[in-house]
Every structure is written in structure tokens, then in C-alpha cells.
Amino acid sequence: MNVHESEKMAGLLKKIGYFPAENILNADIIIFNTCAIREGAQDRVLGNVGALKKIKKKFPNKVVIVCGCMTQQLSVAQKLYSTFPFVDIILGTHNTHQLLKYLEDFKKYGKRILDIVEEGEICENNDIERTSGKNAWVNITYGCNNFCTYCIVPYVRGREKSRDKSKILEEIENLVKQNQYQTITLLGQNVNSYGQDKEGNGNFNELLNDICKIKGNFKLTFMTSHPKDLSFEVIDTIANQEKILKEIHLPVQSGSNKILKLMNRKYTIEEYLKKIEYIKFKIPNCKLTTDIIVGFPGETETDFMETCNLIEKVRFDSIFAFMYSERPNTPAIKFDGKVDEKEKNRRVNYILNLEKKIQKDKH
Ligand code: SF4
Incomplete structure (x- = not known):
């Protein structure tokens, strides 16, 4: 999920002329797209952001941005804001699609930005700079409603939202036409509950069958399944559809x-x-x-x-x-x-x- 969101941010930046830097010293903008699933991931971010202090002192024009699940927790974002004054922009998970607007504001007014939004709507974005080789990630749901007692995801990603089926099919058709992706991986915290939050999209099983009707040479897979929601019907579809990987x-x-x-x-x-x-x-x-x-x-x-x-x-x-x-x-x-x-x-x-x-x- 994070990798794909980084691909989306890279796509937005490419639109205004940026491209990936070879290393941090060559970068005009440094973005940490963070994870909060375990404490270790969070500690690593703090260490890596802290290490930028010297670089930022030497090159004050570099823009440092921290976003993602870790900063979606307001208290963590505020702490980061006060501990690391050289971090210029802090966003959460629901507003990274507005990255260019925040960047423009920062450049215009020169003021540090901290903006954490509670819930967001699905934002369709076709400017994706794909970096995962022969695999293309495609979101089908965002957020989670399950509240497993150990998990922070529902708190930082919000309630489950299914993407419109027509948008998913359109994205995959375009990817298949490009003829450079062998695998399409559908993404969601719980792919099996696709469609349960709104009418008119059908369920996950129907989605899989509709994707398999797309003509072209590709394999389909998905992550992640929740055992309570994986239906016997979906297992039948995996067995019957040649395009779906047997995993x-x-x-x-x-x-x-x-x-x-x-x-x-x-x-x-x-x-x-x-x-x-x-x-x-x-x-x-x-x-x-x-x-x-x-x-x-x-x-x-x-x-x-x-x-x-x-x-x-x-x-x-x-x-x-x-x-x-x-x-x-x-x-x-x-x-x-x-x-x-x-x-x-x-x-x-x-x-x-x-x-x-x-x-x-x-x-
Ligand atoms: S289903 Fe997955 S993402 Fe959702 S709360 Fe449980 S572990 Fe977290």
C-alpha cells in the first residue's frame, strides 16, 4: 500500500518536472512516506529524519516532507513538528494526493505546514509513476472496518471505502494495453469485503470475474484476504479463472x-x-x-x-x-x-x- 502511494506521489511530482534523485544529496525534495504498523518502523523513521538535520543545515533549500500512517496520528505529527524544525511539510494519509498544492503553498509563503485530515474521499489519480517492475498495483479498497485489537490501521487509514468498479476496470484495461505488466495486484486491507460499503459495485467475486474478462496477456493476484471474508465462491473463481495466480x-x-x-x-x-x-x-x-x-x-x-x-x-x-x-x-x-x-x-x-x-x- 505504501509503495503504491509513493508511486502516486512520484507521479504527481513528475507532472511538474521532478524525477527521482540518485541520492539524498541530489534531491530537491525529500519525502518520508511512513509506516506505523510496528514500533520498529516508527523508530526507524525518527532516526532517518533526525539524520537529515546536518544536510538541511548545509542545503536549506531542500524541502523535507513527512507523511503516511505515522503522521496521521496527530500527537505523533505534532511531536515531529516540534522536535524537527527542519521538516517543512507534515501530512497524513488522507491528503497526500494534494501534495502539489502543499508544495506550492510552502514555496509561496515559506511557512512550515502541518495538516492532518480526519477522513478523506477516494481521489482518483492517473499520474502514477510505477516502480515495481512487471507488477502493477491497483487499489480496490482503502481503510478497514475490522478493528483487530492489535492493529493501528483503522485509526490511521479510516473506514473502508471501495473504489468504483468502472474506475478499477478502466485502470486495468489501460495497464494491459501498455503491454509491460505481467501481473496486476489488487490492493486493499481486506480485499474480500470489496463492495460491501456501497451499492452498485457488486462484490469481490464479481470484480475478479469482470477483470478476467479483460482481453490481454496478464495474471491477476490480490492482497490481503481476511479469513472471515474469503468466500468459497472466490476460491472457486481462483480455481476456474486461468488469469488468476494460484496463490x-x-x-x-x-x-x-x-x-x-x-x-x-x-x-x-x-x-x-x-x-x-x-x-x-x-x-x-x-x-x-x-x-x-x-x-x-x-x-x-x-x-x-x-x-x-x-x-x-x-x-x-x-x-x-x-x-x-x-x-x-x-x-x-x-x-x-x-x-x-x-x-x-x-x-x-x-x-x-x-x-x-x-x-x-x-x-
Ligand atoms: S483486518 Fe487487517 S488492517 Fe484491518 S484491523 Fe485487522 S489486521 Fe488491521
């Missing part, structure tokens, strides 16, 4: 029903496994990947072993395993049963070794 990323997060409930994931392991069985039955060679969080508050050794058992049962092709990281304003920071860092580390490494073993067996 599904289905983040399970934990193998324990107790932890899933605490996480507010709204599915049980039994329901998850039913979908996995159906995938394996309908698409025997489907590549299955997942996300796992270890050390969520209240996760005991028994809960953790249930996660390991689930991994052994499904035999994922790849796992993105993370240590639980407290995010501000999310319900989970108030939960009891905190797991210490050393133990989280042990658990994440255990899972990574398990993943390696399964991959070796499969290869």
Missing part, C-alpha cells in the same frame, strides 16, 4: 481460538481450516502463505503450541512471523498477560525454523 495469502495470526477471540479476528481455527481444506481440494498446487503474531498478550505456551500445530497441519509455503508490538490507542495495549521480549523472540525464531523445515521438505 493465496491468508493471515491466520494465531492457532489458538482463545487468542483469536482476544484479537477480535471473528473466525475460529476450525473455520479457517475448513477454508484451507477447500483451497487444497479445489486448487491442489495453490501457494499458501500467512502472517503470524507471536507474544500477543495472554498467549501461553499452550496457545503458542497450537499455532505451531496449525503450521504443521497447513504446511504453509511461506510465513511472515512478527513479535506483537504495542500500538497506541489499540485495545490490546490494556490487555493482561504481557509476554516478555525474550520469550517473544524465542517464539518467533521457533516459527521461522519450523517454516524453514517445511520449505526444505517441500523443495
Whole structure:
């Protein structure tokens, strides 16, 4: 999502004559498009922005901009504004499409800008400077309504909004005509709930089938699916449509029903496994990947072993395993049963070794 949004900002800047600099010293404008999903990502931004102090002192005309999920949190944006006086423009997630207007204002009046907007409408932007090789990202939804108790996304990305189907189809038709993208990847925090927020667009399954009707040589894939919303109908479509890649990323997060409930994931392991069985039955060679969080508050050794058992049962092709990281304003920071860092580390490494073993067996 962030990479694609950077592509959109690069596209806007290209329109007024800017192009990517080879390095920071050559850049007229330096933009940090930040992530807030884990504390580590946020700390890295602070370190990298801080490191600009000397450069900005030597080259005061460089414009420094910080935007994205991290600064969408007003308190963080304000702190950044007061700690780093050499940052010129601070925006959030809902107003980066107005980047050129902010830049113009800054150049005209020379005043620092901090503007965080609460919610935004979908802004169609065709000036995308694509940087992901043979893959083209295409947004289908923005925001999320799920409020998993560990996750900051609904607070920084707002409520779920589906893009108009006609706009999605138009964008993909244009991409296919250009004949330089092998893969189209549909993007959304929860692609499966596409269309639920407004009438007239149909659902995700219909969208997939409509995209597959576009003539041309391309493959289609999507991220990310929520296990509660991935329908059996969509699995059938993946199996039947030649254009759709046979791969599904289905983040399970934990193998324990107790932890899933605490996480507010709204599915049980039994329901998850039913979908996995159906995938394996309908698409025997489907590549299955997942996300796992270890050390969520209240996760005991028994809960953790249930996660390991689930991994052994499904035999994922790849796992993105993370240590639980407290995010501000999310319900989970108030939960009891905190797991210490050393133990989280042990658990994440255990899972990574398990993943390696399964991959070796499969290869
Ligand atoms: S569905 Fe994904 S993006 Fe939405 S709250 Fe849950 S983890 Fe966050």
C-alpha cells in the first residue's frame, strides 16, 4: 500500500518536472512516506529524519516532507513538528494526493505546514509513476472496518471505502494495453469485503470475474484476504479463472481460538481450516502463505503450541512471523498477560525454523 502511494506521489511530482534523485544529496525534495504498523518502523523513521538535520543545515533549500500512517496520528505529527524544525511539510494519509498544492503553498509563503485530515474521499489519480517492475498495483479498497485489537490501521487509514468498479476496470484495461505488466495486484486491507460499503459495485467475486474478462496477456493476484471474508465462491473463481495466480495469502495470526477471540479476528481455527481444506481440494498446487503474531498478550505456551500445530497441519509455503508490538490507542495495549521480549523472540525464531523445515521438505 505504501509503495503504491509513493508511486502516486512520484507521479504527481513528475507532472511538474521532478524525477527521482540518485541520492539524498541530489534531491530537491525529500519525502518520508511512513509506516506505523510496528514500533520498529516508527523508530526507524525518527532516526532517518533526525539524520537529515546536518544536510538541511548545509542545503536549506531542500524541502523535507513527512507523511503516511505515522503522521496521521496527530500527537505523533505534532511531536515531529516540534522536535524537527527542519521538516517543512507534515501530512497524513488522507491528503497526500494534494501534495502539489502543499508544495506550492510552502514555496509561496515559506511557512512550515502541518495538516492532518480526519477522513478523506477516494481521489482518483492517473499520474502514477510505477516502480515495481512487471507488477502493477491497483487499489480496490482503502481503510478497514475490522478493528483487530492489535492493529493501528483503522485509526490511521479510516473506514473502508471501495473504489468504483468502472474506475478499477478502466485502470486495468489501460495497464494491459501498455503491454509491460505481467501481473496486476489488487490492493486493499481486506480485499474480500470489496463492495460491501456501497451499492452498485457488486462484490469481490464479481470484480475478479469482470477483470478476467479483460482481453490481454496478464495474471491477476490480490492482497490481503481476511479469513472471515474469503468466500468459497472466490476460491472457486481462483480455481476456474486461468488469469488468476494460484496463490493465496491468508493471515491466520494465531492457532489458538482463545487468542483469536482476544484479537477480535471473528473466525475460529476450525473455520479457517475448513477454508484451507477447500483451497487444497479445489486448487491442489495453490501457494499458501500467512502472517503470524507471536507474544500477543495472554498467549501461553499452550496457545503458542497450537499455532505451531496449525503450521504443521497447513504446511504453509511461506510465513511472515512478527513479535506483537504495542500500538497506541489499540485495545490490546490494556490487555493482561504481557509476554516478555525474550520469550517473544524465542517464539518467533521457533516459527521461522519450523517454516524453514517445511520449505526444505517441500523443495
Ligand atoms: S483486518 Fe487487517 S488492517 Fe484491518 S484491523 Fe485487522 S489486521 Fe488491521
